[in-house]
Amino acid sequence: MRVLGLDTATSGCSAAVWDDGRVTARRAEPMARGQAEALVPMVQAVLADAGVTVDGLDRIAVTVGPGAFTGLRIALAAARGFALAAGLPILGVTTFDAVAHALPEDERRGRRVLVAIDSRRAEPFLQLFDEDLAPLGEPVLLEPAAVPGWLAAKAPGGPLLVAGDAAAMLAPVLAGRADTAYAAGPGLPDAAVVAELGARRTGGLPAQPLYLRAPDVTLPKAKS
Known part of the structure; x- marks a missing residue:
């Protein structure tokens, strides 16, 4: 192939x-x-x-x-x-898949993986995976302050590896979560x-953009 x-x-x-x-x-x-x-x-x-x-x-x-x-x-x-x-x-x-599958196996072994992608706004794009990189639910868009509560519901306790170019954004709010590590590299x-x-893979997503949030575009007002 x-x-x-x-x-x-x-x-x-x-x-x-x-x-x-x-x-x-x-x-x-x-x-x-x-x-x-x-x-x-x-x-x-x-x-x-x-x-x-x-x-x-x-x-x-x-x-x-x-x-x-x-x-x-x-x-x-x-x-x-x-x-x-x-x-x-x-x-x-x-x-999310591209970032998660770039992680070395020994780095994610025994850990859930949280991929955080910079949305260029206050809320990062997030998706959680198990250590074998199977998704644990659908992607979400959350303010950082809401992430600990979301994680407590999705993955209560246990080692966590955070990856992606918005990982640093989550470090302050995850400081109290035990056994949380951050992947090396730019994410x-x-x-x-x-x-x-x-x-x-034998199948994949269609060649269409996955936004998770409506584009920040202001349409012109209709002429009266």
């Missing part, structure tokens, strides 16, 4: 090729803005690095969110364009993980 993975969901831009059990090419840059200009040249570079063309791929995998409104649409638009040109299927991967999705998940 040869898969192109794409991600621009948060504050990074990455592309990678997974080919029969390993990543053969990967490029990534931290990038809060400018992904629209950077992504296609990055894809062209990783395809050249891997020695393949779009026509030689089996599918495309892309993060569908949640994340930044504009960022999500950049990678999705690119995935649709490449897929349409080559007649390829697209498999969607949530940002951004990685297209290499997205590509691997796209290769290993």
